[in-house]
Structure formats: structure tokens, C-alpha cells
Amino acid sequence: MGITLNGLTMGVFARNPKMINVNTFFIIAIIVNGFMSSALAFIPVIIAEFSGHWLVHLSEASCISEAFIAYYFGISSMFYHVCITYIRYLAIVAVPVINAHVEKWRVALAFAVCQLISLLLAVSPLLGLGSYGLEAHGTSCGLAWNDRSRTGLGYLMLIGIVCFVTPMTFMGVCYVRIIKTPSRAISSTAHSHVNDKFYLEALQVRDEITAAVTANGDQPHKILADKLVQGMEVAPSWQNLVYYDLTADINQAVVIK
Structure with missing residues (x-):
């Protein structure tokens, strides 16, 4: 066979x-x-x-x-x-x-x-x-x-280390790393997709805010709109989002709890 x-x-x-x-x-x-x-x-x-x-x-x-x-x-x-x-x-x-x-x-x-x-x-x-x-x-x-001679025992110990302990340890470490890699990749990909979702939503909000302040001719508010996007990238959570009220009369930040 x-x-x-x-x-x-x-x-x-x-x-x-x-x-x-x-x-x-x-x-x-x-x-x-x-x-x-x-x-x-x-x-x-x-x-x-x-x-x-x-x-x-x-x-x-x-x-x-x-x-x-x-x-x-x-x-x-x-x-x-x-x-x-x-x-x-x-x-x-x-x-x-x-x-x-x-x-x-x-x-x-x-x-x-x-x-x-x-x-x-x-x-x-x-x-x-x-x-x-x-x-x-x-x-x-x-x-x-x-x-059981000294040379015989020495050789058996040598091949035990070279042909069993060392290869098995090396392969074991490699395969453990290999097994762990897909789970880390999946976790990283999922996290990336979540960030992408919030980032796109933040860009949409930025565009809406920018359009509103442009209509009022108040360009400094565009900087605040950009900061909103940066905040979404760092901490993409709507529950603690710092939202800037960019009307023509109010120029202060309000934290939405």
C-alpha cells in the first residue's frame, strides 16, 4: 500500500x-x-x-x-x-x-x-x-x-531532545498561534466595520451641520463640525456624543446624556 x-x-x-x-x-x-x-x-x-x-x-x-x-x-x-x-x-x-x-x-x-x-x-x-x-x-x-552504555544512553537522550521535544514544542507553539489568528482577525474586522458605520454616520451629521452653518455664513462653525467627526472616530457612541448646537444665536456645547 x-x-x-x-x-x-x-x-x-x-x-x-x-x-x-x-x-x-x-x-x-x-x-x-x-x-x-x-x-x-x-x-x-x-x-x-x-x-x-x-x-x-x-x-x-x-x-x-x-x-x-x-x-x-x-x-x-x-x-x-x-x-x-x-x-x-x-x-x-x-x-x-x-x-x-x-x-x-x-x-x-x-x-x-x-x-x-x-x-x-x-x-x-x-x-x-x-x-x-x-x-x-x-x-x-x-x-x-x-x-545502557554511556554512549547509548547519551545518544537516546540526544535524539529525544532533537527529534521529539524540540520539534513538538516548536510545532505546538506555531499551531497555537495559527489557531488564535482567525479569531483575532474576525474580532478586528467586526470592530472595524462598527467603526466604519459610526464614521459614516458622523460624516452625514457633519455634512448636515456644514450645510446649515454655510447658509448662515458662519464659517467657524465648520471647525466644530470637523471636531464632531473626530470625536466619533475616537469614541463612536451616540449616548455620550458631544453635539454642537450651531445655530446663529447659540455657540455653546451641550452634552447629550
């Missing part, structure tokens, strides 16, 4: 190259990882499952190879998820604020960094920092979680 479904999805992108962009690049990378992992690592596992144990038909060297392949593609896919999260964060939260568009070279750099970190972590057990071995049921291979 992994080979078939991932292969079909890769075919869709291959036939529609316009779908490949900075927003889909890491999604495609995860699909490719799934295809490669299924093709290279899962077939020996199937053989071992049918035979009952890895070492019945397969060697210890093939066990280490399978563990390396599965671990490498797994780690890199996890880092790709971090990149996808950050791109979504930029698109939804940061772009409206700082215009933080994602350029292609930044995507390429992030991809290279993901590959480098994944390769270093996957190669480390081959160099003595940690180790690969048979898992408990004996039909698949992976990290030797029961390695």
Missing part, C-alpha cells in the same frame, strides 16, 4: 508540475520518503514476518541496513513536518504582519539542513554513538533502545 499510494501521488505531481511550489515541496518530500522507505525497508520485514524471525532468512548486516533506512527516512519526514508547520505559520500569522514570504532558496536551504541533520543522526549508530539491532519481536530492526 505504501508503494502504491505514494507512487500514485508522486505520479500526480509528475504530471502536474505546476502543483510543485514552496507550499507543496515538503509534502512531496514526505511522499517520496514514504515510497522509498516502503520499497527499501519494508520488504525485508515482510520476509521476516513470514519466516518468524529476522535471522532465519536474513543476515545481521541486512538488519542494520533496514534499521538505518527506516530511521533516516523517518527522521527526515519529521523535520519536513516542522518545515510545513513553519510555512503555514508564515502564511497565516507572519505574512500579514511583516510580509514574510518564503523564497525558493530558503526552502532549498531548509531541505538541505533537514537532510544533513537526518543523515548525521542516522549514521551516528554506525560510528559507535548508539547502535542498531533487532527489536523485541525479532522480525524488524531499529535503534537498540535497551543499550
